[in-house]
Amino acid sequence: MKPDTYQKIADYYEMLFSFFLKGLRSDICTYIFHKGYKRVIDACCGTGGQLLQLKRSGMELYGIDNSPFMLEQARKACPPDIELRLLDAERQAYDDAFFDCAIISFGLHEKHPTANHIIYSNCKKMIRQGGSIIIADYNLVPSHLSGVLIGKCLIPLIERCAGKEHFTNYNRWMQQGALEGFLARHQITTDIITQPLSRTVLCCAVKVDDSLDSYSQSFGLLEQSLRTKKQQIHAKHHEAQE
Numbered sequence: 001m002k003p004d005t006y007q008k009i010a011d012y013y014e015m016l017f018s019f020f021l022k023g024l025r026s027d028i029c030t031y032i033f034h035k036g037y038k039r040v041i042d043a044c045c046g047t048g049g050q051l052l053q054l055k056r057s058g059m060e061l062y063g064i065d066n067s068p069f070m071l072e073q074a075r076k077a078c079p080p081d082i083e084l085r086l087l088d089a090e091r092q093a094y095d096d097a098f099f100d101c102a103i104i105s106f107g108l109h110e111k112h113p114t115a116n117h118i119i120y121s122n123c124k125k126m127i128r129q130g131g132s133i134i135i136a137d138y139n140l141v142p143s144h145l146s147g148v149l150i151g152k153c154l155i156p157l158i159e160r161c162a163g164k165e166h167f168t169n170y171n172r173w174m175q176q177g178a179l180e181g182f183l184a185r186h187q188i189t190t191d192i193i194t195q196p197l198s199r200t201v202l203c204c205a206v207k208v209d210d211s212l213d214s215y216s217q218s219f220g221l222l223e224q225s226l227r228t229k230k231q232q233i234h235a236k237h238h239e240a241q242e
Contacts, residue, residue, distance in 0.1 A: 044107030
């Protein structure tokens, strides 16, 4: 078993970061309540701070995390009707289409790109048609002063403290275009919810709709077909000139 990189900071995580995350968590709650989602899973729930802010009558809340130390803090903070399980988001923990909404908050940048793809795919399977996956993570560093100070100085310092493997994955995440790059590579269309911390973080919602995926794939095939046809015409024209 890999060592738990959060072992040393789990007891202090909320005290250190809740101030910076409060606005983001509030915006996620607003989106979920507006959509009327009731059954929600936080796929990298950490200390349970997001689940606590979502807690209200009628909500069915679930959290999974692969850090026993972070989950221990979540169990201390959350009421017993919030289901918490020690599981890695790379494993599909629940049945297909079981949830209305999944949250992946700062759970991608610290992992290998292959793991990121698996986590996203597993979350998508667990969400019903018409539901959403909310993703919040580091984005490309903006050019304005506060963005540069946070994105180039503060965030790398925090990530370096999380350990060598964590920091390596973070650097790879940023080099590959951060969250915007991840969305582009997977051809994911989103609605932006918020961009906190001077726009160094992007929070967006992905609608789970197979019909949209089919349309996108069909459009991609059509575009490829037209490109091939154009190349064939160009080749024939070139041959005729010779």
